[in-house]
Amino acid sequence: xxxxxxxxxxxxxxxxxxxxxxxxxxxxxxxxxxxxxxxxxxxxxxxxxxxxxxxxxxxxxxxxxxxxxxxxxxxxxxxxxxxxxxxxxxxxxxxxxxxxxxxxxxxxxxxxxxxxxxxxxxxxxxxxxxxxxxxxxxxxxxxxxxxxxxxxxxxxxxxxxxxxxxxxxxxxxxxxxxxxxxxxxxxxxxxxxxxxxxxxxxxxx
Amino acid sequence: xxxxxxxxxxxxxxxxxxxxxxxxxxxxxxxxxxxxxxxxxxxxxxxxxxxxxxxxxxxxxxxxxxxxxxxxxxxxxxxxxxxxxxxxxxxxxxxxxxxxxxxxxxxxxxxxxxxxxxxxxxxxxxxxxxxxxxxxxxxxxxxxxxxxxxxxxxxxxxxxxxxxxxxxxxxxxxxx
Amino acid sequence: xxxxxxxxxxxxxxxxxxxxxxxxxxxxxxxxxxxxxxxxxxxxxxxxxxxxxxxxxxxxxxxxxxxxxxxxxxxxxxxxxxxxxxxxxxxxxxxxxxxxxxxxxxxxxxxxxxxxxxxxxxxxxxxxxxxxxxxxxxxxxxxxxxxxxxxxxxxxxxxxxxxxxxxxxxxxxxxxxxxxxxxxxxxxxxxxxxxxxxxxxxxxxxxxxxxxxxxxxxxxxxxxxxxxxxxxxxxxxxxxxxxxxxxxxx
Numbered sequence: 001x002x003x004x005x006x007x008x009x010x011x012x013x014x015x016x017x018x019x020x021x022x023x024x025x026x027x028x029x030x031x032x033x034x035x036x037x038x039x040x041x042x043x044x045x046x047x048x049x050x051x052x053x054x055x056x057x058x059x060x061x062x063x064x065x066x067x068x069x070x071x072x073x074x075x076x077x078x079x080x081x082x083x084x085x086x087x088x089x090x091x092x093x094x095x096x097x098x099x100x101x102x103x104x105x106x107x108x109x110x111x112x113x114x115x116x117x118x119x120x121x122x123x124x125x126x127x128x129x130x131x132x133x134x135x136x137x138x139x140x141x142x143x144x145x146x147x148x149x150x151x152x153x154x155x156x157x158x159x160x161x162x163x164x165x166x167x168x169x170x171x172x173x174x175x176x177x178x179x180x181x182x183x184x185x186x187x188x189x190x191x192x193x194x195x196x197x198x199x200x201x202x203x204x205x
Numbered sequence: 206x207x208x209x210x211x212x213x214x215x216x217x218x219x220x221x222x223x224x225x226x227x228x229x230x231x232x233x234x235x236x237x238x239x240x241x242x243x244x245x246x247x248x249x250x251x252x253x254x255x256x257x258x259x260x261x262x263x264x265x266x267x268x269x270x271x272x273x274x275x276x277x278x279x280x281x282x283x284x285x286x287x288x289x290x291x292x293x294x295x296x297x298x299x300x301x302x303x304x305x306x307x308x309x310x311x312x313x314x315x316x317x318x319x320x321x322x323x324x325x326x327x328x329x330x331x332x333x334x335x336x337x338x339x340x341x342x343x344x345x346x347x348x349x350x351x352x353x354x355x356x357x358x359x360x361x362x363x364x365x366x367x368x369x370x371x372x373x374x375x376x377x378x379x380x381x
Numbered sequence: 382x383x384x385x386x387x388x389x390x391x392x393x394x395x396x397x398x399x400x401x402x403x404x405x406x407x408x409x410x411x412x413x414x415x416x417x418x419x420x421x422x423x424x425x426x427x428x429x430x431x432x433x434x435x436x437x438x439x440x441x442x443x444x445x446x447x448x449x450x451x452x453x454x455x456x457x458x459x460x461x462x463x464x465x466x467x468x469x470x471x472x473x474x475x476x477x478x479x480x481x482x483x484x485x486x487x488x489x490x491x492x493x494x495x496x497x498x499x500x501x502x503x504x505x506x507x508x509x510x511x512x513x514x515x516x517x518x519x520x521x522x523x524x525x526x527x528x529x530x531x532x533x534x535x536x537x538x539x540x541x542x543x544x545x546x547x548x549x550x551x552x553x554x555x556x557x558x559x560x561x562x563x564x565x566x567x568x569x570x571x572x573x574x575x576x577x578x579x580x581x582x583x584x585x586x587x588x589x590x591x592x593x594x595x596x597x598x599x600x601x602x603x604x605x606x607x608x609x610x611x612x613x614x615x616x617x618x619x620x621x622x623x624x625x626x627x628x629x630x631x
Contacts, residue, residue, distance in 0.1 A: 002503035006370060009431055009584075013378030018493075019423060036480050038487045039449045040419030057490065061483055107379070132379075140343065144336050148328070150604055150614045153585075158631065161585060161611065163375045166367035167342070168613060171335045172583045174308060174360060176615070178328050180581075181312040182321050210574045 010166060016159050020104035021057040026071040033067070056105065060112055070116045075099060076106055078119040081127045088134045093142075095135060095155025103132065103159040132160075139164060148175035214359050218309035222252040224278040229266060231274075250278065255310075259317060277317070282310060288326065295330035296337045299356040307358040335364060342368035419491060422446055424629055426498040431585065431630035432623065433616050434578035435505050435513060438532045439498075446495060453488055457481060506535060510543050511566050511575045580617045587611050590627040 006012075022040075029046040036043040043054055051071065054062075062068040074080065075098065087096040099105070106128055114121045139156065146168065153161065208215040227249050235243030237251045245251070253261070253275075261274040281287070282304045290298045300307045308331065315324045334357075341353065342365050357365065425439045460481055506513055517530055517539075531539065547565065555563045567574045588594075588606040595605045598618050606612060606628065622628045 002500045002507055007430075008501075008504060009433070009582075010371075011430070013374055015497075017378070018490075022419065022423070031476075033476055034480065036483055038484065039446075039453055039491060040417050040487065043483070057486065058483055061479070061486060065479060067479070136343075140339060143339065144332070146332065146335075149598060149600075149602065150583075150612060153611045153613065154609075156611065159375075161631065163371055165585060166371045167335075167339050167364065169583050169585075170364045170367055171332070172613060173579075174331060174335075174364075175328055176581065176583070177312055178308065178315070178324050178331070181316040182319060182324050208572075209576050210572060211576060 009169065011162050013159065013162070016101075016162055017104045017108065019158075020101035021060070021108070022055050023101055023105060024053045025056045025059050025073065025105075026051050026053050027059045027062065027068040028071055029062070029068045031067055033062075056108065060108070063113055063116075070109065070113045072109060072113075072117050073099070073105065075102065076109060076117065076124070078123055078127060081124070081131060085127060085131050085134065088131065088138065092138065095138065097155065098131075098157055100158050102157050103128070135160060136163075143168065143171075146171050146175065148172060148179040214306050214309055217359075218304075218306040218313060219256040220254050221304055221306070221310060223255050223258050223280040224250055225253050225258050225262070225275040226250050226278055227275055228272055229274070255313060259313075262317075280310075280314070282307065283314060283323065288323075291330040292326065295333040296353070297356075298330075300334075300358040300361070301356050305359050308360050334361060338365045339368055341365065343372055418442070418446060418449065419487075419494070422491065422494050422498065426494055426501065428623055428630045429498055429501040432620075433580050433582050433584070434509075434620075435502060435530060436623070437528060437530055438502070438535065440527045440529075440532065443495070443498075443532075446491065450488060450491060450495075453484060457484055457488070502531075502535065503538070505578065506531070506539050507542060509576055509578055510539060510546065512577050513539060514543060515566075515575075580620070581615055583613050584616045584619065585611065585613055585631045586619050586623075586628040587631050588628050590622075594622075594627065596622065 027046075028051055029048055031046070031048055033046040035045040041055065043058060044052055046052055046068075059068065059070050063070055084096045084098060106124070109117065110121050110125060117124060135156070139160065143164070151168075151172075156164075227245055227247055230244050230247045232244040233242070234245040235241060237245055237253070238249055258275065258277060262277045264274055266272050266274060287298070287303060304310050308327070311323065311327045314320065337353070338357070338361055354362075354365070421442055425436075425442060429436055460477075464477060464481070513531065517536065529536075550565070551563075565574060586606075588608055588610045590606070591608055593605055593607040595603050596614070596618055597603050598614065604612065604614065611631070619628060623630060
């Protein structure tokens with residue numbers, strides 16, 4: 001099988017995490033390194049202690065070799081995340097703005113560069129967990145009113161969307177199937193109107 | 206929406222038996238009601254699989270007559286008792302016991318009779334039940350209510366599976 | 382929390398947004414040198430993964446990815462050779478090895494993405510073989526090399542797949558059936574045997590068009606899509622905008 005059933009129209013969390021590694025991040029190189037011409041991007045010449053933006057996966061390689069420190073993104077900070085948490089509490093029908101890859105990037109940095117973060121890892125982990133949970137509960141409540149046509153889901157991140165995706169799609173598809181069992185008849189009834197005009201009228205309420 | 210030819214749930218739904226009333230006496234069909242070799246009498250009520258019943262209910266007996274071979278009677282899965290139970294407390298109805306492919310059946314039935322009211326009502330029950338299914342799917346550690354799980358229609362079971370798989374994968378990823 | 386911090390954050394977001402817009406603006410038809418080819422491949426992979434039906438094969442993009450991959454691989458093996466012969470002389474330092482490691486990692490990341498892209502396509506070709514065989518045998522298809530729905534290799538795969546599948550069916554049961562029951566593509570009697578991609582099904586989309594635009598849905602309903610908005614809509618209504626690059630499937 002070219003693709004397992006569970007991955008059709010769906011992504012696994014590790015796959016999304018992989019995609020997030022191409023987000024740019026600021027590093028503080030400890031040594032110099034000549035520029036590299038990659039296929040996707042160009043890594044500029046690195047000089048010691050001069051900030052540079054590189055893809056996260058490059059930063060992780062450099063970090064693992066002790067060649068740089070990672071400058072954590074400004075949102076990966078206790079005060080900021082607490083503020084977001086309060087926002088989530090205050091506005092029960094809205095998701096606070098967080099980066100598209102916030103869960104993935106914070107997890108990666110907590111695992112690979114905990115010494116570069118401004119706040120203690122365990123505190124960051126716990127506020128991230130709290131944020132994730134309050135948003136999950138909120139999204140679950142919001143899912144009470146799915147329909148057969150369309151919905152808008154602003155404010156959720158890629159990973160959060162992916163978690164809800166199978167449920168949302170399967171419910172909406174089923175509602176559509178139920179709904180269409182009638183509409184289709186209506187369409188056919190219209191096209192066949194002339195033929196059956198003098199047959200028994202059956203569809204009056 | 207056309208059903209996929211190989212959709213097993215669709216095939217199973219079409220095999221479900223529905224009550225029908227014969228509008229004429231047909232020689233040789235007595236075996237349908239346990240009288241082999243005899244004729245089936247006009248006005249006899251027998252249960253036929255939906256795929257057969259739906260054809261006979263549409264075919265006209267002769268060119269001049271608009272009468273059909275059989276009339277479809279109200280099947281037990283859409284009787285007033287079931288519909289009332291779904292209206293009052295959708296999540297506590299044992300759909301699986303009623304018919305294991307309840308929603309497929311609804312689609313087929315509704316499209317034959319253009320029954321918009323039925324569809325609207327069942328859409329609402331499905332939403333209520335789906336919401337409950339998602340709650341269960343989220344809490345894999347919590348004690349699973351077996352009664353509820355075994356009351357699910359086949360599509361609902363599938364919905365539970367994909368939702369809980371997704372949540373499980375997410376939990377595993379977070380903890381790894 | 383200080384105000385500068387918030388400003389930084391807003392700045393960050395703005396920067397990210399600028400970045401995304403730049404990335405997605407140019408459609409695949411013209412891959413200029415300043416477009417990140419990896420990002421293009423990710424976009425193609427996600428679109429293909431989430432779309433219920435097969436999107437046109439990205440001839441230009443995939444050719445370019447393959448060429449660049451093979452060039453880079455050549456460079457890598459040349460460099461390793463150079464590194465091996467000069468290892469003892471002290472010319473080659475750790476820096477050099479680290480650079481090669483980064484280059485190698487990128488090659489692996491790209492080929493992984495490429496595999497995901499192709500696997501998503503193959504799974505749809507497997508599932509809807511007969512449908513795509515008939516789609517691709519239409520006269521307007523296949524004539525132009527750059528716009529065909531499937532690649533040459535996929536075409537070959539599809540026909541081979543169909544051949545061994547029908548052989549299997551024939552040997553296991555079809556040959557024992559009366560001839561009129563042996564068709565695999567019968568469409569008479571109101572029921573088609575040919576499985577078709579469920580284009581009515583819902584998909585998640587993200588609008589990447591700077592200008593808001595309106596799409597029409599069924600029952601005279603309209604929906605306005607604004608930049609970075611996330612929507613769930615029926616695939617059939619959004620498909621043209623996927624191909625134009627105004628939205629990406631996520």
